[in-house]
Amino acid sequence: MRFAFKELPGTSGYYLRPAVPVTVEGIARAPQLCLLDTGALHNRFAAWVADAAGVDLTGADEERLAVGGFVTAARLASVQLTLGEVTWESPVWFCDPWPLAFHLLGQEGFFRWFDVRVRAAVYELEIEPEA
């Protein structure tokens, strides 16, 4: 699967981000833009996604963490994610507040399942499921 980098406007110019649209089970009409964050251990999504997808976070494991200069409360759930034609079950930490424009895909919930090639010179991602 190939994905173009996302062009996001900034206060001066624009930013090019390695981000992909991931469908969360229950929100089929609106794949969520997710940044490929090789430095992140886990998938981190905004908490509103859990509400919209009908994911029950009652009694879920909870932690407070600092992400990118802000502190957020994160609750863990296992959800079905789809990228292109590939669907996998993934642990996701749903975070509130979440001020970023996108969600984050990390090692445990994403990179261990995919072979990812970042071709930044041509603003492109090549992603295939691990055999």
Add this chain to the structure above:
Amino acid sequence: MSQVQATIAQQQFAFDTTEVGRRLRDVLPEPLGEHYVVVAGRRFPPKQVISLMTGLDRADFNSHQARRILSRLGFTVGRRSRATPPASPARRGPHQGHEADLLRPFAGRWVAQRGLEVLVAADTPQAVLAWLERHNQHADAMFRVPGDQTEATGLAPA
């Protein structure tokens, strides 16, 4: 402020520029067809606007009538182009910055995007999802257009 009198479906109506803007303030644009009108920086289907202002069924008038009235009121009306704008080799990115240019007017808002086109923009993700459901639309991606640098760059420096 402009005012226009028009006859539609054998009924007389008076339109007012300020009133159109006020009535559309909290209305989300429906999916665009070939034609659009720009009201307060957002593109609406002209027939949606005229239908909202008159209460008429959209089958009672056509797009050209709606465009003509809205144009006389001073709004910009246009026809969507399917052509990809010429690429500028001086700019970076898969779309040479064209995608960022299209998204810039929606800074700080949630959008659903198909291709490079913004289907809908709203102040909350729930409003975007409701719009997609109501209009039976599927997006390629949904996200919040960054309102500042932190929202765009996240953990990594720009």
